[in-house]
Amino acid sequence: MATRNVLLKYLRVQIRGLPQSARPSPFALSPNVLLRGFSEEVKGCFLDKSEVTDRVISAVKNFQKVDPSKVNPNAHFQNDLGLDSLDAVEIVMALEEEFGFEIPDNEADKINSINLAVDFIASHPQAK
Amino acid sequence: MILSMHEFNARQIHKARLMMNIYSFGRNLVTASSPLPPVHLPAQKEAHVWYILPDEVKSTSLLNRYLEILSPCEKENIFRMSGEQLKKRALLARALVRTTLARYQMNRQIDPKSLKFWKNIHGKPEVDWQYADDWRMPPLHFNISHTSSLIACGVTVGSPIGIDVEEKQRRLKNDILAFARRYFSPHELEMLAHISDPEIRRREFIKLWTLKEAYVKALGKGFSASPFKTFTIRLRDHMEENIHLPLHMISEVPEIIVESCDDPKDLGGKWQFVLLELAGTHYVAICVEQGKINEGERSIPVNLTLRKTIPFVEDECISKGDAAVVIGGLTRLLG
Numbered sequence: 001m002a003t004r005n006v007l008l009k010y011l012r013v014q015i016r017g018l019p020q021s022a023r024p025s026p027f028a029l030s031p032n033v034l035l036r037g038f039s040e041e042v043k044g045c046f047l048d049k050s051e052v053t054d055r056v057i058s059a060v061k062n063f064q065k066v067d068p069s070k071v072n073p074n075a076h077f078q079n080d081l082g083l084d085s086l087d088a089v090e091i092v093m094a095l096e097e098e099f100g101f102e103i104p105d106n107e108a109d110k111i112n113s114i115n116l117a118v119d120f121i122a123s124h125p126q127a128k
Numbered sequence: 129m130i131l132s133m134h135e136f137n138a139r140q141i142h143k144a145r146l147m148m149n150i151y152s153f154g155r156n157l158v159t160a161s162s163p164l165p166p167v168h169l170p171a172q173k174e175a176h177v178w179y180i181l182p183d184e185v186k187s188t189s190l191l192n193r194y195l196e197i198l199s200p201c202e203k204e205n206i207f208r209m210s211g212e213q214l215k216k217r218a219l220l221a222r223a224l225v226r227t228t229l230a231r232y233q234m235n236r237q238i239d240p241k242s243l244k245f246w247k248n249i250h251g252k253p254e255v256d257w258q259y260a261d262d263w264r265m266p267p268l269h270f271n272i273s274h275t276s277s278l279i280a281c282g283v284t285v286g287s288p289i290g291i292d293v294e295e296k297q298r299r300l301k302n303d304i305l306a307f308a309r310r311y312f313s314p315h316e317l318e319m320l321a322h323i324s325d326p327e328i329r330r331r332e333f334i335k336l337w338t339l340k341e342a343y344v345k346a347l348g349k350g351f352s353a354s355p356f357k358t359f360t361i362r363l364r365d366h367m368e369e370n371i372h373l374p375l376h377m378i379s380e381v382p383e384i385i386v387e388s389c390d391d392p393k394d395l396g397g398k399w400q401f402v403l404l405e406l407a408g409t410h411y412v413a414i415c416v417e418q419g420k421i422n423e424g425e426r427s428i429p430v431n432l433t434l435r436k437t438i439p440f441v442e443d444e445c446i447s448k449g450d451a452a453v454v455i456g457g458l459t460r461l462l463g
Contacts, residue, residue, distance in 0.1 A: 080214075109350060
């Protein structure tokens with residue numbers, strides 16, 4: 001039952017995470033990670049999504065350039081918050097510090113909205 | 129008959145003064161489009177940079193005029209953005225690209241609205257000349273960069289181009305060295321770490337950031353394909369005790385080169401850089417392809433034409449002086 005729930009949680013994350021464009025999902029899970037999902041010991045390692053959302057939102061609001069009233073879970077860094085590429089990298093760096101794990105450069109490129117940041121972090125077992 | 133740029137400029141500025149008076153009274157008496165004065169294509173080893181200052185564009189009728197030349201898709205993207213400032217910035221960026229490219233006519237007037245764009249596999253926009261009014265155009269490449277206070281568009285023929293603009297006064301939220309440790313190459317970190325004055329270090333960081341961005345944008349493969357950590361941008365022949373020197377320590381204008389971290393000989397002289405200080409407020413970095421040169425051969429300077437514009441209103445050619453200072457890269461500023 002527990003593993004079924006974990007599996008469903010994965011599926012839910014994947015569906016919400018699919019963007020309009022054709023690029024591959026950042027959460028394409030390797031078989032390894034899926035297998036780990038079945039294991040009892042790993043089941044508790046993923047952070048709760050709403051907690052992640054709160055922490056991500058608070059890290060973004062902390063950014064002086066950002067108008068806090070515009071920061072909601074659907075906010076796009078460029079189109080809603082007016083952030084440029086240097087800001088986006090700074091935010092990724094702030095998220096790495098907040099959640100205690102390194103986000104690889106080829107994944108960082110794709111994190112350009114609050115939702116994508118939350119989904120990525122929530123699906124990463126190393127996030128603290 | 130195509131007039132020289134100078135004659136056109138003189139006429140345009142006169143017309144511009146007239147039109148600006150009209151716009152400021154809120155009446156749009158100019159219904160027919162004021163043509164964009166045609167310009168000659170950039171030659172090989174030449175780059176044209178057109179830039180606009182959003183704060184100088186206030187007229188609603190002019191903004192509407194710009195909106196008219198956009199595609200339905202572009203308009204939709206703009207409406208989806210939040211806030212007037214963001215919308216205006218996005219609008220000016222698209223209008224700058226379309227009007228700039230439309231100026232390079234060979235035989236007939238190109239309607240900026242007729243231009244179609246496509247994105248390469250990595251998302252870099254290119255012009256689809258097949259659908260333009262004049263499909264015999266040579267391969268014009270362009271790239272755009274914007275800050276809230278300046279939007280720039282670079283154009284070349286036959287070479288990819290990358291351009292990046294940053295405000296000189298920009299502050300980082302993170303510590304500069306922590307940022308450089310995470311994202312820049314070891315040599316670049318070392319260069320920055322050896323600068324003791326924090327303000328000079330901050331400025332050198334911004335210059336380096338714009339150069340790195342311009343390079344990745346010229347490559348056209350996105351941040352993930354060329355992570356910043358995998359290449360070093362530095363000055364050619366300026367080292368002291370194995371440490372690369374920063375720009376501010378060099379009295380003459382040095383050449384800027386890029387090297388792969390894995391194989392320093394790999395990238396060689398294929399890419400060329402220009403770094404400008406514009407209007408005292410912005411750093412502008414440009415990267416163009418130069419073609420392989422042999423070891424020991426001197427690079428040919430990039431000929432750069434810089435123009436400040438308010439499309440349909442005024443174009444101004446900016447030459448060397450207070451408005452534009454070349455601070456890096458072998459460059460000849462024309463005009």
